[in-house]
Amino acid sequence: MSLQPQELDYLSKKIKRKLNDTEAHIVAAEWSEHCSYKSSKKHLKMLPMSGPRVIREKGFDSGVLDVGDGYVVTVHIESHNHPSAVEPYGGAATGVGGVIRDILSAGTRPIALLDGLRFGNIEKDSQARWLFKNAVTGIADYGNCLGIPTIGGEVEFDECYANYALVDVASIGFGKKERLIKNHADAGDLVVLLGGSTGRDGIGGAQFASDSLETEDRSAVQIPDPFIEKLIIEATLEARNEGCIKALKDLGGGGLSCAISETADTLGIGIELDVNRVHTREPGMNPREIMTSESQERMLIITDKKKLVKLESICKKFRVTCSVIGKVTSDKMMRVKNNNTIVASMPAEIVANAPLLDRPSKEPAYLKELQKRKEPKPASDLSKTLMRLLSCPNIASKIWVYGQYDHEVGIRTVVKPGMDSAVLRLDNGKYLAAKIDGNPKQCYIDPKNGAIGCFEEACRNVVCTGATPIGMVDHLQFGNPENPEIFWTFLESLKGISEFSKHFDIPCVGGKVSLYNETPQGPIKPTPLIGVLGLIEKKPLHTQKSEQGDILILIGATKDELGGSEYYEYIHEFVGGKCPVVDFAESKRNMESVLHIIENEWARNVHDCSKGGLATAVSEIAMTSGIGCTVSLDNVPSSKMSDDNVLFSESHSRYLMSVSKSNLDAVLGYLRAKNVTFGIIGKFEGKSIMFSKSKKVIVKLSVDKAHDKWFNSLKDLVLHG
Amino acid sequence: MYHVLLDVFKLDVKYFWHEDKLPKDLDAIVLPGGFSYGDRLRAGVIAAHSPIIADVKRMADKGMPVLGVCNGFQILVESELLPGVLLKNTSLNFMCRWTELIVENNKTPFTNKFALKERIPIPIANGEGRYYVDKATLAMLKKNNQIVFRYGESVNNSVFDIAGICNKEGNVVGMMPHPERAVEAEINPRDSKPASVIFESLITTVGARK
Numbered sequence: 009m010s011l012q013p014q015e016l017d018y019l020s021k022k023i024k025r026k027l028n029d030t031e032a033h034i035v036a037a038e039w040s041e042h043c044s045y046k047s048s049k050k051h052l053k054m055l056p057m058s059g060p061r062v063i064r065e066k067g068f069d070s071g072v073l074d075v076g077d078g079y080v081v082t083v084h085i086e087s088h089n090h091p092s093a094v095e096p097y098g099g100a101a102t103g104v105g106g107v108i109r110d111i112l113s114a115g116t117r118p119i120a121l122l123d124g125l126r127f128g129n130i131e132k133d134s135q136a137r138w139l140f141k142n143a144v145t146g147i148a149d150y151g152n153c154l155g156i157p158t159i160g161g162e163v164e165f166d167e168c169y170a171n172y173a174l175v176d177v178a179s180i181g182f183g184k185k186e187r188l189i190k191n192h193a194d195a196g197d198l199v200v201l202l203g204g205s206t207g208r209d210g211i212g213g214a215q216f217a218s219d220s221l222e223t224e225d226r227s228a229v230q231i232p233d234p235f236i237e238k239l240i241i242e243a244t245l246e247a248r249n250e251g252c253i254k255a256l257k258d259l260g261g262g263g264l265s266c267a268i269s270e271t272a273d274t275l276g277i278g279i280e281l282d283v284n285r286v287h288t289r290e291p292g293m294n295p296r297e298i299m300t301s302e303s304q305e306r307m308l309i310i311t312d313k314k315k316l317v318k319l320e321s322i323c324k325k326f327r328v329t330c331s332v333i334g335k336v337t338s339d340k341m342m343r344v345k346n347n348n349t350i351v352a353s354m355p356a357e358i359v360a361n362a363p364l365l366d367r368p369s370k371e372p373a374y375l376k377e378l379q380k381r382k383e384p385k386p387a388s389d390l391s392k393t394l395m396r397l398l399s400c401p402n403i404a405s406k407i408w409v410y411g412q413y414d415h416e417v418g419i420r421t422v423v424k425p426g427m428d429s430a431v432l433r434l435d436n437g438k439y440l441a442a443k444i445d446g447n448p449k450q451c452y453i454d455p456k457n458g459a460i461g462c463f464e465e466a467c468r469n470v471v472c473t474g475a476t477p478i479g480m481v482d483h484l485q486f487g488n489p490e491n492p493e494i495f496w497t498f499l500e501s502l503k504g505i506s507e508f509s510k511h512f513d514i515p516c517v518g519g520k521v522s523l524y525n526e527t528p529q530g531p532i533k534p535t536p537l538i539g540v541l542g543l544i545e546k547k548p549l550h551t552q553k554s555e556q557g558d559i560l561i562l563i564g565a566t567k568d569e570l571g572g573s574e575y576y577e578y579i580h581e582f583v584g585g586k587c588p589v590v591d592f593a594e595s596k597r598n599m600e601s602v603l604h605i606i607e608n609e610w611a612r613n614v615h616d617c618s619k620g621g622l623a624t625a626v627s628e629i630a631m632t633s634g635i636g637c638t639v640s641l642d643n644v645p646s647s648k649m650s651d652d653n654v655l656f657s658e659s660h661s662r663y664l665m666s667v668s669k670s671n672l673d674a675v676l677g678y679l680r681a682k683n684v685t686f687g688i689i690g691k692f693e694g695k696s697i698m699f700s701k702s703k704k705v706i707v708k709l710s711v712d713k714a715h716d717k718w719f720n721s722l723k724d725l726v727l728h729g
Numbered sequence: 730m731y732h733v734l735l736d737v738f739k740l741d742v743k744y745f746w747h748e749d750k751l752p753k754d755l756d757a758i759v760l761p762g763g764f765s766y767g768d769r770l771r772a773g774v775i776a777a778h779s780p781i782i783a784d785v786k787r788m789a790d791k792g793m794p795v796l797g798v799c800n801g802f803q804i805l806v807e808s809e810l811l812p813g814v815l816l817k818n819t820s821l822n823f824m825c826r827w828t829e830l831i832v833e834n835n836k837t838p839f840t841n842k843f844a845l846k847e848r849i850p851i852p853i854a855n856g857e858g859r860y861y862v863d864k865a866t867l868a869m870l871k872k873n874n875q876i877v878f879r880y881g882e883s884v885n886n887s888v889f890d891i892a893g894i895c896n897k898e899g900n901v902v903g904m905m906p907h908p909e910r911a912v913e914a915e916i917n918p919r920d921s922k923p924a925s926v927i928f929e930s931l932i933t934t935v936g937a938r939k
Contacts, residue, residue, distance in 0.1 A: 148823050152856070153764040235767025325746075412823045414854045416910050417762075419732060424918070433915065550918070 011036045015363070022358050030344065031352045033296045035359055037262040038269050041523050044362035047489040048521040051499060054506045059515035061478055067191035067274045069110040069258060070181065071517025073479045075543060077436035080188065082181035084110040085444070085481040085539050086260075087522045091229040092146075092175040096139045100125075100146035100175045101232035102304050107179040108156065109258030109307065112241055115189035115248050116181030119418060120432055121151050123161040123177045124444050124483075124537050125409075128170035130401055130725060136165065139173045141726055146232070147177070148412040153234035154241070157421055158413035159430035159442065165401045166448055172527040176483050178444055178539045182434060187248060191255040193275050193310045195338040199268075200316075202323060202330040203240040204233060204305035206263075207289030211301050236305040236328070243326040244307055252319040255310035265299045265359075267308045269342050272356035275310075279356070280343040281334030295344060295351045310336060372493035378453060381584035384576065386652040390699075390707045393579055394623050394655070398631075398714055399721035400578045403620045408723035423548055427632070428472035428616055431548045439544035441475035448533035450572035450658070451501060454587035458572065459501035459536045463508045464590045464660045466540035468616040471599050472663065474549045474606040475542025480509065482519040482538050487531025489523045497534040498523075505536065511592050514540070549606045551613040553633035554666040558612060560629075560637060560690035561675065564598050564662035566622060566646040566654055574620050575656035588659050594685065595661045601684050602663050610675050611665040621656035623699065623707065625664050626690070630697050631715040633666075639690035641701040651706055655699065666692060730761035730798065733909040738928045747776070751784040756935040757794040757838070758785055760801030762854075762907060772815065772857040773803030782808050794838035794934055795901040796927075799855055802893070802903030811896055811903045812870070813862040818885040823856040827919070829881035830892050830906060834874050837899045838934035842926050848881060849926075850919035851906040853892075858905040860887040860894070873897050878904055 011019075011032060019035060020026055027035065041047060058064070063072040063080060070084035088103030104121060111118040125143055128136035140163075151158045156179075209231045247253050255275060259267045264286070272279045283298040293301075309330075311319050316332065323330040337343075342359055344352040387393040397403055410425045422439060423431035429443035445466040451458030467477045482505055487494045509516055525532045554560075570576050571585030605611050613633075617625040622644065630637040641654050649657075667675050679686050697714060699707040734742040745751060751758070765776035776782070782804070789795045789810055797805040805811045818824055830849040832840055862870065867888060870876050878893035893904030911917045911924035 145822070152823055152854075153767050155763055233767075235764070235769065238764075238767065411826055414823065414825045416825065416852055416854060416907075416916075419910055419913070419916055422915055 011039065015039060018363055023354060028352070030296045030299065031354060034265040034299050034352055037265040037300045038359050039362035040262065043262040043266050045521055046362045046365050047367050047523060049364050050366065051502055054502060055516040056506065056510050057516050059513065062515050062517055065188065065190060067255060067257065067271065069113045071479060071481060072114060072188065073517060073541065074185065075434060075436065075438060078185050079434065079436050080116065080183055080185045081440060081541065082111050082114045082116045083178065083479065083481055083539065083541055084518050085176060085178040085483045086110070086520050087174060087176045087483060087485060089174050089485070089522055089525055092143055092173040093139070095229045096142035096173060097146040098229050098232055100143040101150040102230040103175050103177045104147055104150045105232060105234070105237050105304050106260045107177045108154070108237065109260070111179045111181035112244055113256045113258045113307070114181065115187050115256065116183035117245060118156050118179050118241070119182045119420060120180040120442065121156055121158040121177060122442060122444050122539065123147055123158065123175065124446055125161070125163045126169050126174035126535065127165055128172070129167050130165050133170060134729065135171060137726060137729065143173060143175055144409050144412060150232055150234045152414045154238050155417050157415045157417045158410070159415050159421055159432065160425045161444060162446065163406050163409055164446070166533065168448065168533045170527055170529055172525070172532065174485060174525070174535060176444070176537050178481060180442055189248065189253055189256045191275060193255050193277050193336045195336055196313065197254060197310050197336040198313055198316055198332050199279055199281060199334040199336065200309045200311055200319065200330050201286060201333045202243065202307045202309055202328060204236045204303055205287050205289040205329065206298055206301045206306070207303045208293065208297060208301065209303055211297055230302050230304045233305055239326045239328045240305055240307055243322055243328045246322050247309065247319055250318055250322065252311050252315040252322065253309050254312060257308045259306040259308060261302060263300050263302045269356050269359035271308065272340065272342055273360035276340065278337035278339040278341040278343070279334055280337050280345065282345045282347065284347050285331050285333040287329050287331045295346045299344060367489055367495045368492045369496035369499050370492040371496055378584045383570070383585050384580040384582045386650050387579055390652060390655065391709055394627065394707055395709055395714065395717060396579060397574055397620045397624055398627055399717040400574065401722055401725060402574055402578070403624055404722040405719045406722065407719065408726055423473055423550065427551060429469040431473050431544065439475070439548045441470040441473045441542040441544065441548070442539065443469035444537055444539040445469065446535055446537040447572065448535045449577055450587045451536060452533040453571045453584065455497040455500035455534045456504035457587050457589045459504040460508045460590050461588055461660055462536060463505055463538045464595055465616065465618050466538045467599065468663065470540050470542030471602050472614045472616055473542070473544065474547070474603065475544045476603060477512065477514045477540050478543045479517045479541045480514050480538055482516060482536060483522065484519070485522045485525055485532065485535040485537065487524065487526050494531055501534055501536045505538065512596065549614060554612060554629055554635055554692040555668070556635065556693055558666040558668055558692040559672055559688060560626065560639065560692065561665050561667055561686055562622070562644060562662060562689045563601060563684060563686045564594065565659065565685045566644055566657055566662065567659040568647060568649045568653055569657050569659045570653055573656055573658045575652065590660045597682065597684055598661045598663060601679060601682055604678065605665065605675055608674070610671040611667055614663055614665045617662035617664060618658060621658050623655040627697050627714055629664060629666065630711050631718055633692070634711065635692050636694035636696045636698065636711050637690050637692050638694070638698045641699055643687040643689045645685050645687045651701055655707070730759060730909045733912055734759065737912055738932065745781060747779040747781050749781055751781065751788065755788065755793065757931060758788065760797040760804055762799030762801060765800055765804065773800055773807040776804045777807035786810060789901050792898065792900050794931060796839050797903040798909065799905055799907060802905055803857065805901060805903040810901050811894055812866055813860055813894065815857050816859040816861050817857050818859050824885065825852065825854040827852045828884050828906070830878045831881050833879055834877045834895065836874070837877055837895050837902050839902045839927050839930050840877060842930040842933055847923060849923040850917065851908060851911045851924055853884065853906045855905055859885045860891040862888055870894060877902055
């Protein structure tokens with residue numbers, strides 16, 4: 009339990025007596041950093057959260073966006089870092105389960121998952137490999153079983169996650185606007201707990217997630233059961249259709265303590281429940297355990313007395329257990345009984361609203377030290393360097409991962425995972441693109457510009473499919489916020505995200521903050537993660553292979569920005585240098601131009617430049633097309649800089665596109681008219697990926713050999729070490 | 730599957746709950762994919778004991794066309810409407826990828842519009858999709874022309890690269906790949922026509938276009 013002495017004092021003053029043991033545990037769960045956001049809440053207000061498409065209703069655990077024709081898309085993101093670091097299979101699986109229930113609780117059907125995975129150096133560290141392998145299997149077994157496609161995400165390895173894991177899961181839902189749950193309740197309504205039984209697993213999980221991971225408390229990790237999750241999805245949606253749900257909330261971190269206090273507080277009601285009515289997995293559980301258990305696959309429903317029979321018959325049909333555990337009262341109290349004894353009685357408003365903190369922040373000393381570091385000399389053999397980058401774990405194809413996820417179930421996945429972003433078709437004839445991106449290497453060097461970069465990269469990825477960004481979710485993952493230097497990096501990242509969000513009118517519709525991500529070696533690098541949803545009104549870009557004679561155009565300027573690049577970190581093992589900075593005006597101009605070109609069907613494929621820079625992005629198009637590409641660095645728009653810098657700089661706002669000769673004039677005419685920075689940098693031909701400068705070849709790789717390395721190296725590493 | 734039968738092929742299609750009785754006036758039965766009972770114990774084994782399976786068996790015995798896809802195939806095998814078993818893939822992982830099927834039997838209600846050896850681009854998505862029978866049964870399958878589809882490449886070490894089979898009479902067909910994910914041009918990046926022939930064959934057989 010982790011209530012601070014000053015918090016206990018505050019509580020005694022508010023309630024005018026000392027809390028008993030059960031009450032203290034209930035409050036501790038709800039006031040954990042994980043549930044209360046006490047360190048971050050004050051600052052999260054800087055994010056713009058409204059917009060013409062955003063629908064905000066009380067009690068929603070996920071963001072809701074209007075996509076027209078009476079339909080909505082919902083989205084949410086969560087992490088399950090601490091549990092996954094201890095028990096990767098169950099931790100990752102229950103992470104998937106939790107975020108799906110947030111989508112369900114708005115009254116929408118979950119239709120897709122994305123996940124961001126981060127581990128230590130898997131080339132050297134067998135534990136990181138074990139965590140990676142099992143987290144992927146956990147996600148696959150859970151998502152596949154539910155029939156919800158996992159359509160994308162990202163995987164990254166970095167020493168800062170040694171002995172640790174970041175498992176982020178985003179889920180997308182879809183439904184009719186009129187079927188959204190309008191959370192409300194009246195005195196006398198019944199409080200029903202539906203789904204899996206409550207057991208001793210996951211007790212204190214929220215506090216466990218709110219402390220540094222010093223002990224491996226396996227009992228705090230929840231046990232996954234995807235089949236029950238499937239049943240509660242179907243039962244809940246049917247109950248929604250039958251009008252049996254007045255209010256709906258999923259049970260996640262903090263278990264019943266959190267769900268009851270937050271529901272009561274949000275709806276301005278009181279709730280009285282009897283722990284003896286909760287269906288438990290084992291006998292002899294005491295009220296404190298029942299109230300703080302984080303057993304999975306449970307939903308809380310408030311229903312009208314008259315609808316109970318119908319609700320019970322739906323549950324019976326799906327063989328889902330449901331228990332009437334209490335009733336709605338008008339006194340705004342959260343009251344817990346054990347048969348006839350009252351074991352806890354507190355105003356819901358107090359339980360649900362931890363006093364917010366104003367944590368001090370200070371620019372970290374390490375940033376000054378990084379600036380002093382001398383940047384490394386260029387690599388001598390650039391062909392070898394590119395080959396090493398293509399096969400490095402962060403750049404190599406992630407097919408070993410997404411090949412285990414059923415990414416097509418539901419028959420919506422129009423653009424499959426593997427390149428920039430997957431695209432789903434919606435029932436109103438429109439399309440939805442979704443991508444999540446993070447970049448801890450850049451965020452470590454420059455927390456603000458690094459975070460902006462993640463946001464822009466996620467936008468670029470959806471833009472590459474022809475989608476206009478309509479909303480974002482953020483997941484802010486940092487170390488211990490009590491350290492002012494860490495808190496400073498949190499604030500800087502948040503400022504960056506807010507600025508970009510405001511400038512581009514992409515509202516933040518949801519998010520999560522995960523703090524206390526500490527490993528035995530110290531805090532993780534700042535890891536904000538941005539998920540962007542994009543909408544396509546007419547038709548997505550169905551990527552075609554580049555063909556012989558196609559022209560390669562690069563949109564955007566390449567700048568001297570190797571800081572945090574894979575080239576510096578993987579090849580030179582150097583941390584430092586200048587982090588890429590997004591020029592908002594250029595970013596907007598480039599996005600609009602790419603969308604216009606895609607809409608007019610002038611490009612065969614469009615791919616963004618990110619990890620590994622221009623050289624990697626060109627290689628990826630060549631390898632997936634099975635054709636060579638000859639590029640002249642002389643035509644790459646850039647300031648004067650070394651060849652390795654042009655090849656591997658990870659400057660933002662850049663897009664590559666293959667254009668057939670017949671569409672070339674249209675594309676060039678448009679780009680010139682719009683004053684876009686671009687270059688006609690190459691041509692698809694032959695069987696080699698070739699870069700030259702002043703007519704001298706500086707990189708030459710066989711496409712087939714490069715493809716073999718890029719395609720297989722991650723799988724080989726996982727299977728054979 | 731329901732969407733494809735209803736919206737793409739315009740068939741009169743209905744869901745039946747696992748505890749329902751089947752009406753007598755059906756033309757064909759399709760057991761779609763999906764993790765029935767969460768694949769607990771073994772994929773398809775619990776669903777094979779659902780009350781409705783008794784009716785499926787009775788109608789199959791009378792010659793009604795029955796198609797099982799993925800978990801549907803696993804259920805047909807577990808309920809002994811089809812021979813053999815489906816084991817865990819040799820990778821021990823779930824596999825979601827596109828491959829090619831070769832039509833080996835064009836006499837079933839679901840393949841009668843194919844030419845023999847025709848190729849079908851199609852996705853697979855399963856964890857327990859490795860078809861296995863002993864040598865004697867394999868010889869019998871070959872002799873009775875019960876092998877309906879084979880993979881065009883080695884996908885998961887299925888015996889004889891078998892992807893789909895039928896019963897001796899040919900009216901019950903089971904297959905691991907997902908034809909319903911391959912019949913729409915928008916979803917199928919290669920060619921949606923071949924997979925469509927599976928459903929067009931059914932329509933020809935039962936003459937049931939709505």
